[in-house]
């Protein structure tokens with residue numbers, strides 16, 4: 001037999017159930033990646049993610065070549081290309097990872113029907129992207145968990161499948177042609193500090209992280225200047241690392257650091273199962289409807305100041321500039337900037353989510369949209385009315401101001417507490433700094449938000 005392995009967001013050779021299944025008993029396999037313009041049109045084509053993807057594809061190709069194979073890359077409608085390759089290779093079956101987004105579901109249905117018409121079977125493998133498959137743990141009365149804590153309890157009781165070794169050999173038929181691999185250098189407008197992609201690098205990064213930093217993760221994950229989180233999110237997003245394998249390598253019983261990290265990986269699965277059950281949560285309010293956001297015309301200048309990191313609140317501006325420079329932002333920064341846009345500037349979460357997706361290298365529909373909704377108070381947060389105060393938060397998570405000074409050079413001569421509140425400097429010192437005054441008064445903004453919530457409750 002000849003089998004096709006269709007790679008999507010699972011760009012690795014280690015712990016890859018579809019690849020191992022395709023190789024079982026096969027004479028040859030065709031490792032295939034299709035660049036589908038429909039996926040780009042659906043918002044994927046952010047330069048940072050395309051650049052990281054190019055790295056991942058080159059590394060996957062190199063890893064397959066080291067095993068006697070190569071990666072076949074095609075461009076076009078995914079279903080048409082898989083059928084075309086199947087005909088060229090005289091393939092018998094196709095293996096791929098399950099993907100629970102609504103777009104992927106529709107695509108899988110089309111692919112299954114098209115392959116059936118050609119006499120081929122499609123095998124879809126779970127737990128390639130997530131550790132626990134969406135829909136496999138549910139509460140008694142619903143098709144998904146809407147609250148994290150009970151989900152986490154059930155998630156923790158699941159027995160994970162064993163991770164799979166990378167195959168030794170991947171024989172690929174000669175007859176199938178491939179396009180040239182995309183190259184990072186061909187992609188314009190990439191953030192200057194964007195990380196490199198690829199499984200080889202992701203595995204090294206994970207090994208270093210598990211050996212050293214994870215032990216202090218519990219204490220340090222909110223330390224903005226310490227930058228002490230794993231930064232593995234792009235690898236988990238592109239599947240250059242397997243969540244199942246990572247969890248097997250973690251030992252929660254070894255202390256609070258690994259246990260806290262395991263919990264974050266569970267958040268990832270949590271959001272996936274919410275989105276799988278409620279695909280509309282990618283664009284509509286998940287729980288409490290909220291229609292009162294300021295109009296985009298009225299809020300235009302505030303939105304631009306937020307995007308450019310010129311709100312006059314140093315910790316917010318530092319985080320937004322980190323996003324622009326690296327295509328990545330610390331989780332505490334994401335929480336603060338999202339709270340600031342929605343609850344302080346009172347702007348629709350969708351505007352912020354879209355901006356994040358245009359830059360984040362780990363930009364992921366489930367994680368991004370549902371974390372945005374969580375912060376906006378329309379999603380799964382059990383305390384939807386809480387507002388994060390950027391000053392208190394800055395003093396707690398960046399006490400000496402190192403994070404602000406790293407990203408906001410205008411303030412590099414200031415020490416804490418002035419670095420977090422430059423508007424309080426005496427007149428001449430303030431005038432010497434080319435940095436905006438706050439665009440909004442925090443107390444007024446808090447009142448506006450709370451009044452709107454009371455109004456919404458009264459009207460409900």
Ligand code: FAD
Nearest residue numbers: 229230231232233264268331334338362363364367368371
């Ligand atoms: P670590 O702290 O080392 O965590 C390890 C892994 O756990 C992460 O790589 C990620 O896969 C997962 N994880 C951690 N926190 C969360 C969380 N809250 N929700 C889901 N998974 C989590 N994460 C994305 O992967 N893609 C996004 O597009 C994304 N958008 C976000 C938008 C907002 C407004 C907020 C508040 C959070 C968002 N997150 C997103 C979640 C989180 O901020 C990032 O996963 C994390 O900052 C990535 O850095 P890390 O790998 O160092 O995380």
